[in-house]
Amino acid sequence: MTMLALYMFPVLFGLLLVGVPVVFSMLATATAFGWLVFDHALVFQFIEKIEDVASNFVLAAVTLFVFMGCMLERAGIAEQLFAAVHIWTRRLPGGLALGTVIMCIIFAASTGVIGATETVVGLLAIPVMLKHRYDKGLICGTICAGGSLGTIIPPSVVVVIMGPLADVSVGDLLVGMVFPGLIMSGFYLLYIFGLCVLRPEAGPVAEDDDGMTLAEKLRITMVALVPPMCMIFAVLGSIMLGLAAPTEAAAIGAAGSVLLAAFYGRLTMAVLQGAVMKTLQVTAMIMAILLAGSMMTGVFIGAGGVQLAQDLVEMANLGPWGLLALVLGLAFLAGFVLDWISIVLIMIPLFTPLIVAAGFNPVWFCILFLVMIQTSYLTPPMAPAIFYLRGIAPPEITTMHMYRGVIPFILLQFATLGIILLFPETVLWLPSKLLGFN
Amino acid sequence: MHAFIRAIDRLTGSVGLVGGWLIAPLVIGTCYEVFARYVLGSPTIWAYELGYMLTGANFLLGMAFALRQDAHIRVDVLYLRFSPRTKALVNSLAYLFIVIPVCAWLSVALYGHAMQSILSLETSGQSAWNPVVWPFRISFFVAFTVLTLQALAELGKCVLLLRGTAGATESGIVLPHVAGQPGSH
Amino acid sequence: ADTYRFKMATGWAGGPLMDIGAKAFAERIDQLSDGRIKVQVFPGGALGNALKVSETVKNGVAELGHTWMGYDWGKDPSVVLFGGYAGSFDSERMLHWLYEAGGAEMQRQYRDEVFGVVSIPLFIRTAEVFLHSRKPVRTLEDIKGLKLRTAGAWLDMAKDLGAAPVTTAGGDVFPMLERGVIDATEWGTLWEDISPGFHKVAKYLIIPGVHQPTAPFELVINKDVWAKLSDKDKKLMETAARLTTLDSWLRIGEEDAKALDFYRKAGNEIIELDPEVQYKTRDIADKWADEVAKSNKWFEKVLVDQRAFEKRWANANQYRNVKVRPTAVQ
Ligand code: NA
Numbered sequence: 001m002t003m004l005a006l007y008m009f010p011v012l013f014g015l016l017l018v019g020v021p022v023v024f025s026m027l028a029t030a031t032a033f034g035w036l037v038f039d040h041a042l043v044f045q046f047i048e049k050i051e052d053v054a055s056n057f058v059l060a061a062v063t064l065f066v067f068m069g070c071m072l073e074r075a076g077i078a079e080q081l082f083a084a085v086h087i088w089t090r091r092l093p094g095g096l097a098l099g100t101v102i103m104c105i106i107f108a109a110s111t112g113v114i115g116a117t118e119t120v121v122g123l124l125a126i127p128v129m130l131k132h133r134y135d136k137g138l139i140c141g142t143i144c145a146g147g148s149l150g151t152i153i154p155p156s157v158v159v160v161i162m163g164p165l166a167d168v169s170v171g172d173l174l175v176g177m178v179f180p181g182l183i184m185s186g187f188y189l190l191y192i193f194g195l196c197v198l199r200p201e202a203g204p205v206a207e208d209d210d211g212m213t214l215a216e217k218l219r220i221t222m223v224a225l226v227p228p229m230c231m232i233f234a235v236l237g238s239i240m241l242g243l244a245a246p247t248e249a250a251a252i253g254a255a256g257s258v259l260l261a262a263f264y265g266r267l268t269m270a271v272l273q274g275a276v277m278k279t280l281q282v283t284a285m286i287m288a289i290l291l292a293g294s295m296m297t298g299v300f301i302g303a304g305g306v307q308l309a310q311d312l313v314e315m316a317n318l319g320p321w322g323l324l325a326l327v328l329g330l331a332f333l334a335g336f337v338l339d340w341i342s343i344v345l346i347m348i349p350l351f352t353p354l355i356v357a358a359g360f361n362p363v364w365f366c367i368l369f370l371v372m373i374q375t376s377y378l379t380p381p382m383a384p385a386i387f388y389l390r391g392i393a394p395p396e397i398t399t400m401h402m403y404r405g406v407i408p409f410i411l412l413q414f415a416t417l418g419i420i421l422l423f424p425e426t427v428l429w430l431p432s433k434l435l436g437f438n
Numbered sequence: 439m440h441a442f443i444r445a446i447d448r449l450t451g452s453v454g455l456v457g458g459w460l461i462a463p464l465v466i467g468t469c470y471e472v473f474a475r476y477v478l479g480s481p482t483i484w485a486y487e488l489g490y491m492l493t494g495a496n497f498l499l500g501m502a503f504a505l506r507q508d509a510h511i512r513v514d515v516l517y518l519r520f521s522p523r524t525k526a527l528v529n530s531l532a533y534l535f536i537v538i539p540v541c542a543w544l545s546v547a548l549y550g551h552a553m554q555s556i557l558s559l560e561t562s563g564q565s566a567w568n569p570v571v572w573p574f575r576i577s578f579f580v581a582f583t584v585l586t587l588q589a590l591a592e593l594g595k596c597v598l599l600l601r602g603t604a605g606a607t608e609s610g611i612v613l614p615h616v617a618g619q620p621g622s623h
Numbered sequence: 624a625d626t627y628r629f630k631m632a633t634g635w636a637g638g639p640l641m642d643i644g645a646k647a648f649a650e651r652i653d654q655l656s657d658g659r660i661k662v663q664v665f666p667g668g669a670l671g672n673a674l675k676v677s678e679t680v681k682n683g684v685a686e687l688g689h690t691w692m693g694y695d696w697g698k699d700p701s702v703v704l705f706g707g708y709a710g711s712f713d714s715e716r717m718l719h720w721l722y723e724a725g726g727a728e729m730q731r732q733y734r735d736e737v738f739g740v741v742s743i744p745l746f747i748r749t750a751e752v753f754l755h756s757r758k759p760v761r762t763l764e765d766i767k768g769l770k771l772r773t774a775g776a777w778l779d780m781a782k783d784l785g786a787a788p789v790t791t792a793g794g795d796v797f798p799m800l801e802r803g804v805i806d807a808t809e810w811g812t813l814w815e816d817i818s819p820g821f822h823k824v825a826k827y828l829i830i831p832g833v834h835q836p837t838a839p840f841e842l843v844i845n846k847d848v849w850a851k852l853s854d855k856d857k858k859l860m861e862t863a864a865r866l867t868t869l870d871s872w873l874r875i876g877e878e879d880a881k882a883l884d885f886y887r888k889a890g891n892e893i894i895e896l897d898p899e900v901q902y903k904t905r906d907i908a909d910k911w912a913d914e915v916a917k918s919n920k921w922f923e924k925v926l927v928d929q930r931a932f933e934k935r936w937a938n939a940n941q942y943r944n945v946k947v948r949p950t951a952v953q
């Protein structure tokens with residue numbers, strides 16, 4: 001068994017720990033070990049990865065949604081939007097956080113990329129929640145976990161890659177994940193509400209009377225909430241009505257945000273320029289990590305990472321349930337150190353045949369795996385959801401707030417996993433009803 | 439050194455500006471595709487390929503800009519407790535031993551990669567539009583070259599800081615945001 | 624004798640191309656070499672770019688690769704003649720052309736000269752499904768304005784057929800078909816298309832795949848690696864590839880037949896394209912090939928050779944196949 005692949009992680013962690021930027025830590029690890037594995041061919045592998053990541057049209061959703069978020073923020077529309085939400089939820093414990101999760105669900109239904117949901121909602125919601133003195137850990141957990149719903153509520157890039165690797169229908173997965181995604185979202189909502197009832201200071205309710213009449217409230221809401229909602233539903237609607245592909249819908253949203261700024265009379269060259277450059281900064285950061293991650297994956301696999309995983313499972317020599325537990329456990333552990341693409345590329349083709357041979361349904365297994373992958377976005381040190389949040393959060397929110405904030409949500413993901421384990425129908429029922437012509 | 443740093447900062451700013459505004463044709467082109475397909479009933483042959491090329495070039499050309507803005511995020515649990523000098527030291531070592539050599543090495547290779555596609559007039563082969571790929575590949579080369587240069591400039595800033603900042607601020611150089619958080623500007 | 628451990632890059636995630644193509648070859652060469660030559664197969668995108676396997680192998684990132692030559696269309700259009708396009712003959716003829724009429728040697732020479740890799744045929748399949756469609760498609764009239772998702776050279780020809788072809792990211796295809804953003808999509812052969820499940824959201828299955836009457840795939844080998852192999856091991860590689868190709872051909876034939884029954888039971892309606900559509904497609908493809916041949920020496924050379932072969936085989940259906948009343952086998 002070759003251990004070379006394993007040695008990559010101490011090196012990566014060392015660099016991360018002393019504060020070398022994530023993208024450069026990964027680049028250094030990939031280069032050092034890549035040289036050992038591929039020698040002079042390494043540079044060609046890197047070039048292929050650059051071309052691969054740079055040619056992925058689905059990633060345009062990240063760019064476009066980040067722009068939409070930046071535009072709504074710069075034009076002050078985001079603040080206005082959440083202020084209107086606050087009028088109605090101010091007496092509800094954790095109302096803004098609940099509104100944020102609902103916003104995440106809506107955006108998750110219109111994009112399949114994690115960075116897209118998280119950054120757009122984060123840009124809108126963080127300033128408002130901070131202003132209303134929400135607990136910083138709760139803010140972080142809500143944004144990170146809510147944003148990661150992007151891949152477990154259809155559409156989803158993860159299952160598009162996972163389906164063919166597992167030899168199951170992407171359609172079965174996309175439909176099968178609807179209930180698990182909603183269950184997970186429901187847990188998030190319940191947890192936030194419960195927490196804020198028990199610890200009101202986490203998501204404070206307004207005690208005072210805002211002195212507004214119902215007519216006033218309705219007027220403010222109409223002005224602030226309705227136009228952005230129209231835009232958001234244009235995005236979602238264009239997908240549902242079959243007008244646009246998910247990636248194209250993001251462009252409709254981006255254009256909509258510019259029109260909306262013009263509608264409110266806030267479209268200036270300075271606002272536009274500011275949104276463009278902020279978008280550049282955030283997307284460059286997100287995609288550079290994706291790129292370096294994909295370089296590291298190539299090296300890890302070339303260094304024998306696949307063999308390693310295979311040997312581990314063969315050594316264990318377990319029964320069906322033991323095998324399932326081991327594979328899901330490995331996926332959870334891998335989530336600490338690898339990004340989801342690596343985990344899917346390495347583990348799905350390797351273990352799905354074993355799992356199927358052990359008598360389990362492959363669609364059900366893939367969804368379990370998908371839920372497990374949700375944790376990988378949140379578990380440090382390789383925690384994309386936290387990286388993206390870092391890229392858009394103000395400095396008073398520290399990384400420790402984020403690490404602490406995501407823990408309850410990771411537990412909620414385990415609860416979702418448990419429900420799916422106990423009730424496979426949560427996955428299997430809907431595809432059998434919705435798909436096909438019999 | 440001051441003049442060099444200022445020049446690189448400006449170059450990175452200009453390249454970032456061009457890269458950033460690529461989002462405009464991306465939005466317009468993609469929306470037009472929806473319109474052309476749904477309303478006119480005749481999809482374009484170029485929207486898909488133009489779309490991924492603009493997306494790719496946008497983020498690649500932004501990498502140096504993000505470095506200038508100190509927007510490449512770190513796991514900052516320890517880093518935040520470092521003194522400005524220690525931060526500058528960590529950064530200079532990272533630039534010197536990781537970013538500059540690796541990105542310079544990639545730039546050279548990407549130059550060859552781009553030149554080859556100019557000479558052979560290689561096309562993408564992915565759609566009926568089938569455009570030549572050299573403009574796209576030149577953006578790879580430019581992106582990594584500017585990133586290398588910006589890393590050199592950042593290294594220069596760290597050296598200035600380690601030697602004492604006197605003279606740096608007068609010359610209009612923004613020193614590394616060693617105290618700040620990424621994304622705070 | 625020498626032992627080897629090779630990495631094989633592929634363009635596939637899973638499915639028959641992986642199982643009875645790349646992996647079957649790995650097993651076969653292991654067996655024929657008594658375990659001296661071990662090949663580890665990697666899914667598409669793991670080592671390099673899934674669509675650029677020949678480059679991955681040429682540059683030495685992987686020693687071997689399993690790919691479809693058509694992916695290199697942007698570098699040189701002649702690849703479609705080896706990978707199959709709307710103007711190709713059927714798979715039986717393709718096998719004979721490759722193995723008995725000098726096609727494989729020509730392929731070897733072409734890939735070596737233009738792409739700098741060693742190429743051996745590995746895996747072949749029959750005509751694809753023409754479309755998984757939300758609308759019934761039978762005639763040229765039905766194709767007019769049809770939003771069908773496809774890629775590569777066929778997109779141009781589909782336009783001449785009257786369709787409104789769409790290119791899109793692979794990840795968007797399923798949601799687009801499900802919601803009706805596109806009317807139809809092509810994908811693989813009958814058997815291969817069971818897993819992706821397009822038939823669950825598109826009721827009509829249109830056959831045969833006039834855009835892709837056959838699709839031979841290839842094993843690519845890094846030239847330095849090949850040069851170091853003994854003559855005996857070179858022969859072993861060729862034999863393993865040839866056996867795998869024939870096995871794939873036999874297996875797909877039987878599985879496709881079963882698959883048709885599967886789709887019928889799944890509630891899909893199977894529609895055969897009018898002969899007129901099939902003839903017209905070939906006309907368009909021939910015209911397209913004539914045009915490309917004017918400005919490309921390799922393309923011309925291969926095209927002339929394939930056309931001479933096809934002419935020789937012009938009467939093969941009369942002497943090889945006996946006509947049977949359709950009702951006699953139903
Ligand atoms: Na989603």
Ligand code: NA
Nearest residue numbers: 335376379382
């Ligand atoms: Na993680």
